[in-house]
Amino acid sequence: MATQNAAASRPGRRFQKRFALLTLVSSAVNIVVIAPFLMRLLDWEAPEWRTFWLVVGGWIVVLVGVSQWMQQAVRELAHWLDRDAAGQATHEETVRAFAASIDLVRQVIRDSYLLWPVGATCVALTMKLFAPAIAWADVLALCGAGALGGAVSSPTVAFVFKREIEPLRARLARIVESPEERARAVRRLPLVWKLQGTVLLTTVVPIVVMMMVVQRQTVLLAAEFVHAQQREWLDSDEPENLAASSHAPFVSIGGGWWLVDPGNGRVIAQSDASREADPLAAIAGESAAAGTGANASAFFSWQRNVRGDRVIVAMLPRGAIGAFVGVAPEVYGLLVLALAIAASAAWIVARDLSGGMASLRAEAQRIADGDLARASVFESEDELGDLGRAFDQMRQSLRETVRRVTAAADRVDTAAGQLANVGSAVAEAAADQDRSIVQARESTDSIREQVTGITESAQALSASVEESSSSILEMGAAGEELSSTASVLSSRVEEVSSSIEQMIRGVAEMARHVDGLSDAAIDTQSSVAEMAGSMREVDANAAETARLSAQVVTVAEGGRERVQETIAGMDAIRDATDTVEKVIRGLGARAQEIGAIVDVIDDVADETNLLALNAAIIAAQAGEHGRAFSVVADEIKELADRVMASTKEIGSLIRAVQSESEAAISAIETGAESVWAGVERSAQAGESLEAITRTARESGSRIAEIVQAVQEQARAAAHVQNLMERVRGGVEQLRHATSEQQQGHAVVLRGTTAMRDAAQQVHRTTEEQARGGNQIRAGIEVVRSAVEQIHQALQDQTRSCQQSASMMGQVSVRARTNHESAAEMESASGQLREAAATMRENIERFRI
Amino acid sequence: MARHRILIVEDSPTMRQLLVFALKRLKEVDIVEAQDGMDGLRKVSSDHFDLALIDINMPVMDGLKLISLIRGEDNLREMPIIVITTEGASEDRERAIALGANEYLTKPIQANKVLRVAQSLLKAE
Numbered sequence A: 001m002a003t004q005n006a007a008a009s010r011p012g013r014r015f016q017k018r019f020a021l022l023t024l025v026s027s028a029v030n031i032v033v034i035a036p037f038l039m040r041l042l043d044w045e046a047p048e049w050r051t052f053w054l055v056v057g058g059w060i061v062v063l064v065g066v067s068q069w070m071q072q073a074v075r076e077l078a079h080w081l082d083r084d085a086a087g088q089a090t091h092e093e094t095v096r097a098f099a100a101s102i103d104l105v106r107q108v109i110r111d112s113y114l115l116w117p118v119g120a121t122c123v124a125l126t127m128k129l130f131a132p133a134i135a136w137a138d139v140l141a142l143c144g145a146g147a148l149g150g151a152v153s154s155p156t157v158a159f160v161f162k163r164e165i166e167p168l169r170a171r172l173a174r175i176v177e178s179p180e181e182r183a184r185a186v187r188r189l190p191l192v193w194k195l196q197g198t199v200l201l202t203t204v205v206p207i208v209v210m211m212m213v214v215q216r217q218t219v220l221l222a223a224e225f226v227h228a229q230q231r232e233w234l235d236s237d238e239p240e241n242l243a244a245s246s247h248a249p250f251v252s253i254g255g256g257w258w259l260v261d262p263g264n265g266r267v268i269a270q271s272d273a274s275r276e277a278d279p280l281a282a283i284a285g286e287s288a289a290a291g292t293g294a295n296a297s298a299f300f301s302w303q304r305n306v307r308g309d310r311v312i313v314a315m316l317p318r319g320a321i322g323a324f325v326g327v328a329p330e331v332y333g334l335l336v337l338a339l340a341i342a343a344s345a346a347w348i349v350a351r352d353l354s355g356g357m358a359s360l361r362a363e364a365q366r367i368a369d370g371d372l373a374r375a376s377v378f379e380s381e382d383e384l385g386d387l388g389r390a391f392d393q394m395r396q397s398l399r400e401t402v403r404r405v406t407a408a409a410d411r412v413d414t415a416a417g418q419l420a421n422v423g424s425a426v427a428e429a430a431a432d433q434d435r436s437i438v439q440a441r442e443s444t445d446s447i448r449e450q451v452t453g454i455t456e457s458a459q460a461l462s463a464s465v466e467e468s469s470s471s472i473l474e475m476g477a478a479g480e481e482l483s484s485t486a487s488v489l490s491s492r493v494e495e496v497s498s499s500i501e502q503m504i505r506g507v508a509e510m511a512r513h514v515d516g517l518s519d520a521a522i523d524t525q526s527s528v529a530e531m532a533g534s535m536r537e538v539d540a541n542a543a544e545t546a547r548l549s550a551q552v553v554t555v556a557e558g559g560r561e562r563v564q565e566t567i568a569g570m571d572a573i574r575d576a577t578d579t580v581e582k583v584i585r586g587l588g589a590r591a592q593e594i595g596a597i598v599d600v601i602d603d604v605a606d607e608t609n610l611l612a613l614n615a616a617i618i619a620a621q622a623g624e625h626g627r628a629f630s631v632v633a634d635e636i637k638e639l640a641d642r643v644m645a646s647t648k649e650i651g652s653l654i655r656a657v658q659s660e661s662e663a664a665i666s667a668i669e670t671g672a673e674s675v676w677a678g679v680e681r682s683a684q685a686g687e688s689l690e691a692i693t694r695t696a697r698e699s700g701s702r703i704a705e706i707v708q709a710v711q712e713q714a715r716a717a718a719h720v721q722n723l724m725e726r727v728r729g730g731v732e733q734l735r736h737a738t739s740e741q742q743q744g745h746a747v748v749l750r751g752t753t754a755m756r757d758a759a760q761q762v763h764r765t766t767e768e769q770a771r772g773g774n775q776i777r778a779g780i781e782v783v784r785s786a787v788e789q790i791h792q793a794l795q796d797q798t799r800s801c802q803q804s805a806s807m808m809g810q811v812s813v814r815a816r817t818n819h820e821s822a823a824e825m826e827s828a829s830g831q832l833r834e835a836a837a838t839m840r841e842n843i844e845r846f847r848i
Numbered sequence B: 001m002a003r004h005r006i007l008i009v010e011d012s013p014t015m016r017q018l019l020v021f022a023l024k025r026l027k028e029v030d031i032v033e034a035q036d037g038m039d040g041l042r043k044v045s046s047d048h049f050d051l052a053l054i055d056i057n058m059p060v061m062d063g064l065k066l067i068s069l070i071r072g073e074d075n076l077r078e079m080p081i082i083v084i085t086t087e088g089a090s091e092d093r094e095r096a097i098a099l100g101a102n103e104y105l106t107k108p109i110q111a112n113k114v115l116r117v118a119q120s121l122l123k124a125e
Helices: A001-009 A011-041 A046-070 A072-085 A090-132 A135-177 A179-185 A191-234 A245-252 A319-323 A329-368 A383-486 A491-621 A625-752 A759-844 B014-022 B037-046 B064-074 B091-099 B111-124
Strands: A256-260 A267-270 A290-294 A299-303 A309-319 B002-010 B029-034 B051-055 B081-085 B101-108
Touching: A011 A046, A011 A072, A011 A135, A072 A090, A090 A135, A090 A179, A090 A299, A135 A191, A135 A290, A135 A625, A191 A329, A191 A491, A191 A625, A309 B002, A329 A383, A329 A625, A383 A491, A383 A625, A383 A759, A491 A625, A491 A759, A491 B014, A625 B014, A625 B111, B002 B014, B002 B037, B014 B029, B014 B111, B029 B037, B037 B051, B037 B064, B051 B064, B051 B111, B064 B081, B064 B091, B064 B111, B081 B091, B081 B111, B101 B111
Parallel strands: B002 B029, B002 B051, B051 B081, B081 B101
Antiparallel strands: A256 A267, A256 A309, A290 A299, A299 A309
């Protein structure tokens, strides 16, 4: 747990350490830069310099500590880094950290401007404490150097820190998604202020320091003069006669000297008798043997002799310094004018830049709000103009893309609508199909019942036929017996008579059976007719089902084409989105390239700035001859500053463009995901439609089989009817033969009374009867074979009925599958429509 | 880098369209479509492919048969195969893997998954 905590707290601590190190290193570098100026400004001895460096080192450590305490932003960011590493950072903390990352550079510049003069003052006072011999002028010079240090360090520090914080700032900006929230968190610093501040601080401070250097040089000149002359003048026996020639340079710039006896205040010698000054009053407070100083009117330097009875004082009126460096008082006016010009030039450039950027920002905001109309086009001759044109290009390609996406979304929407219609049409057709299948099945069931009925009748018929035929055979046998014995048994008339009676009974019985046969035949015929009606119904239902299946196939095929169009539309959208992404990535890359170019410009400007500073200093040293060059150097410096300020803003603008590009790309990716989902839904709908087409086709072919089976059945039924006709014919024949026979019987009966007389006639009649019996037998044979055929046909019919029923069952299952597929497809097309609506909503954000 | 050639063997035109849509996302690919196992076999034996996506349920010749024929050829033994199975038909899937398919996708097909699996197989190759 403890190690985990330690690991989790590392990023924040590392961050703080890094910034403390940066502060320390940048201070050290700045001190190294300022040191040569200080060396020139202060004529100290080696021990004093040693003390100075120790003091400086001590104070740097203290002040870096103070600066860490002052830089709240760094602490805030370190805290956030820790929380983020532990995964506990809340949104408020992140927003605060973002604000801190923005504030950091401002804080660093402020601290640098505050701490350098404060630090220099602390160093100067500490030096005065440790080495009281140091003049107050040196203390002042140190403070001035501190101010210069602040001016030198702040741009450097700002640059280094801004560069250092940039990745973290970009990361935070990515996490805080809403630009409005970021805008609220940022404390704005207008470009005008930045530019004015930079121009003023980089102009005023060096000028003030330059003036200090000039003054110091002058005072040193007086001191040099005093040192050079001390031996000669302080120890001279005849000081009154000292020649004035050797001090011509000092006197020529307005300086004067006095050799005084401090005991009685008598002036032993002086440079110019007419000059009125009180040298003893000037050095009244000074106890040292030699030194330099200043009062309200003049700078002075003095040196006492060993005995203490002489002191030489050199004085230089403050007004003379101007004369020394060759600068007339009106030049100060010119300096103020130059400052005013620099400030107003900075103001104009800043207005130009911030105005351009404001237009570009408005433009970017309009594009972000989705307004792609070319209401206004920003144009300028500089890099902002390039950026404006890039914006225009981006807007145009976005417009083109949005137009294409809208068209594709319209197509998708239409196709999805059609698909939904197709789905409901398929569902309706499938339901119709299902209904007609149920009807067909009912009809088939009734056919089956009828067939069963017919079979039963046929079986009854068959039984009757059997019985009839047995009676007939019996009768035939009796007839034959009768015939064979007729010739020989005329004497046995009684026997014959009884045989005849028996035969008559057989014939009556047969007639009864023939009636039963006729009834069964009539029943069968009506059942077959009924069955034929049912079959026509089945046929009609099957035809309707086939038509519906064909309709389902057509509709589903249409639906599948819609699906393919939809996917093609989605494909077009994806291609369009890819183009947008490419365009935006290209824009990001261009921005990166511009950034690289701007970095180069920035480096050049930085170098120019340093060169200009150097040039200004060298120009100042060159005196009158360097004056014109100093003005040029200042101009160069101004230009370099303006360039640096512009490049910074361009840099931040480029970053804004890059982060907008990233946001746009992520929006496009979201859109692309919904396109993918839409394609998947469409594919599901398409698959369902394909399944529907397939099953509908199968249903169609099954139905065709059913129709064929029914037609076969119908043919079989017709055959049965035909056979029944023949049965009826046979029955009629039977009836006819029976009645003939019965007529024959009547004759036989009449004949029995005169049997003996009419034995020949009997013989003839029995032959006739045998003929009738044969006729009956033939009729019975016809009936039997017809009944057998009927039986066969009925078995066929039952089989094909069963086949029909099973096929109906299959069709019904397919119809249900179709129904389910249609429902599935309807839901898929509903989802597709939703996806299309979402896409449309997204697109409607844009106004072309 | 050379262009990858991908073969799709699938009887459903919609499914083929979806697969083409997903695979077009891979840059530098040529996609060839076959509408059944026999068509797929003709194409795979007359041309080189870096990847084949094969559906199981197809008319004329099914996917399992096609996979076993492909794995029987010496020069096709190393070609990566993604088999497309119906949800719930785990038996088919296992058989396909046993016959030599490298990966499987289950219907309903997710375009992203197609892309991922295809990418990993092309990379592995």
